[in-house]
Amino acid sequence: MIAISLNIDSKSNNSVGFLYGQLIFYSQSIDMLFAIFFLSLIANFSSLQIREMDSLYQYSQESIVISEKAPSIFNAFRYGLWSKYNPLTNILQVGNVGMFDSDCFLLHSAVEELSLALNLIYYDCVDYSSKKVQKTIAFIDNDEVEHSFTITIDPLEYENVWYLFEIIQWPLLERFELRFIYKQETFNRFLNIKKPFKDENLKLIFGGGMIVTNSKIGIITPGTNCNSFQLSGWLKITDIIQNSDVFTYQLIALTSNFQNQLANKNLSPFTLSYKISQIKNQIIVTTYSYTFPSATISFSDDPFLITKELDLTNTLLLWQKLQVQLLDDQLIINVKFYEGHDIYEYNIQQQVNQFKCTQFKLQYGNILQSTANYFKIIVRNMGFNNCNAIDTLQICHYSCEECDGPTSNNCLSCSIESQRIYLPDFKACVCPFDTIDEKKCKSYTDLKFKVSDKRKVMPKCNYGYFEYEDSCLRCPTIINDQFVICLECIQNPQGWSKNSQCEYDLYISKNGEVANQKWRVITLQQMFKEISFFG
Structure with a gap:
């Protein structure tokens, strides 16, 4: 040796x-x-x-x-x-x-x-x-x-x-x-x-x-890798802007943090691109493996570059989960597309010799700044570890048992233990009506609340006021010798807050008799404005 x-x-x-x-x-x-x-x-x-x-x-x-x-x-x-x-x-x-x-x-x-x-x-x-x-x-x-x-x-x-x-x-x-x-x-x-x-x-x-x-x-300088790294996250392509029959869109690039030759693709541990054509769609992944430990050679013929192409059998407009790991000179890439209960999985495993103690720069989005051919993409829970660690990427939202995406509206089922109710039209698992969602459905006993057996004594409100919780609020009305506005609040001060609408106004003649009863509707927002005005 x-x-x-x-x-x-x-x-x-x-x-x-x-x-x-x-x-x-x-x-x-x-x-x-x-x-x-x-x-x-x-x-x-x-x-x-x-x-x-x-x-x-x-x-x-x-x-x-x-x-x-x-x-x-x-x-x-x-x-x-x-x-x-x-x-x-x-x-x-x-x-x-x-x-x-x-x-x-x-x-x-x-x-x-x-x-x-x-x-x-x-x-x-x-x-x-x-x-x-x-x-x-x-x-x-x-x-x-x-x-x-x-x-x-x-x-x-x-x-x-x-x-x-x-x-x-x-x-x-x-x-x-x-x-x-x-x-x-x-x-x-x-x-x-x-x-x-x-x-x-x-x-x-x-x-x-x-x-x-x-x-x-x-x-070890903060920010440099520990001879391994992990990248994971959820991606969803929502729209493809296409003005060419064939184009390649680069979404993710992991490179060394340089602005010179050292940022060359021959020294990039991982890039993720999509090739769009009328015949087929592909995922294109690149990495590198040096055959000789020099970073200053000519890269014109791509001596270190490794390119892998994966033919897709599913539509691109699905949630996809990406997981990339470099450990012990093994680069492992896993991409899963979720369509209901169907999962389309693609894997790459490659032995590589890559430079260690590198400070990385992670870019994702429209990296090449294309204005003619590009994707509209949602990125969720993207995470990068520069040392080997436990992958904390959450497969499903906490409310779901099975899912086809990372959000609360990607649930396919709910666990029995959670006691959640599945709403198929919204693909959501919601807590029962009498519970609070704190990642677990909690009732008042779980929250250690006590039900009081004491009956609340409501105050007796003066004329022209209505009861709301334990207070008296002025009705949105004007009362004088000629008219009374919002007759419902005046006649029902105990229950008007539960149906807060003003439909009738009362007009009184000079001799004290009812001259006219006019119908109208006032909204809740207008009501509070009028309360403020009359108050």
């Missing part, structure tokens, strides 16, 4: 700067995660110091002096770093070289404090053309001999895998150990040198991404 090659050059007056050649090292943190531990000359290794780096700005430097005036042959120094490759994480760029300028990533360098002459360099290269991933460390020792070690790594064992690089040096014993640790495997190389540097006053420079302590992730 991993091979180590050792190259020792003859004595040279130059530092290892020759390694740059035509290489451009991308020295930003978007794809490397570090923890640094450093130990200057001490008597033993018991005081190992862990140096944690800022998870959003991964750059650190340390000035040291490597002196040969050590009092004991047991004195030694030791330092190293952990690294992990995650090209789609959202850690800020560090350095002048951009992500798309190089496929070689600078992890660590040691330079002379003042002259900045290169003494040691450690970098990774992800070469898509040769399909090789290699780690290289090169340095010039105290005798100005140049050394170079290269580790070739299985491309599918590189992304999201922690690697430890470590140097252990006993100067007076002239013993040097280079150590690489990968999972449970350790690779060592030994040299008889005093130190892996030409100079004494050095600046150790580290760059990279997130934080790890004792090979365990300490902090």
